[in-house]
Amino acid sequence: MPYRFTSNPIGMEVLLVTSRDTKRWVLPKGNIVRGLSAPASAAHEAEEEAGILGAASPIAIGTYRYCKRRRNGTSSMVDVDVFPLAVTTELDEWEEQDERERRWFLLEDAAQAVDEPDLRDLIRHFQAK
Numbered sequence: 808m809p810y811r812f813t814s815n816p817i818g819m820e821v822l823l824v825t826s827r828d829t830k831r832w833v834l835p836k837g838n839i840v841r842g843l844s845a846p847a848s849a850a851h852e853a854e855e856e857a858g859i860l861g862a863a864s865p866i867a868i869g870t871y872r873y874c875k876r877r878r879n880g881t882s883s884m885v886d887v888d889v890f891p892l893a894v895t896t897e898l899d900e901w902e903e904q905d906e907r908e909r910r911w912f913l914l915e916d917a918a919q920a921v922d923e924p925d926l927r928d929l930i931r932h933f934q935a936k
Contacts, residue, residue, distance in 0.1 A: 808834055808868070809859055809892045810935055811911070820911040821930060822894065823920060824857045827906050828876065832920040835859075836887050849890040857909045858901030861894040868933065871925035889929055 809822035823832040837852035846863040853859050867888040875885045918930040
């Protein structure tokens with residue numbers, strides 16, 4: 808869950824990206840990269856999908872489940888561990904910039920933008936330490 812602190816009174820925002828196929832708002836996510844820990848894999852996926860760099864927490868704040876639709880028309884349920892990522896840099900160019908949109912949201916707006924109820928709850932209750 809990429810986040811940053813802002814100077815506005817609300818103080819924190821979460822970054823969401825659109826999925827490639829359905830264009831729904833999601834967190835950057837993906838499979839664990841061979842040779843990387845789960846938090847390092849999360850940071851790697853955030854760089855590829857959202858063009859951001861930062862420090863990933865070594866501890867997940869929770870898990871949510873969603874239905875992954877595959878290009879061949881099949882789907883399966885996938886569990887996602889969510890690691891907070893304190894964003895330090897937004898890149899001007901990144902691997903999937905032509906495939907996705909990225910946008911910063913206030914916590915409640917981000918929660919309303921996602922489809923998965925468990926992810927919505929994780930976002931609403933997120934408090935960066």
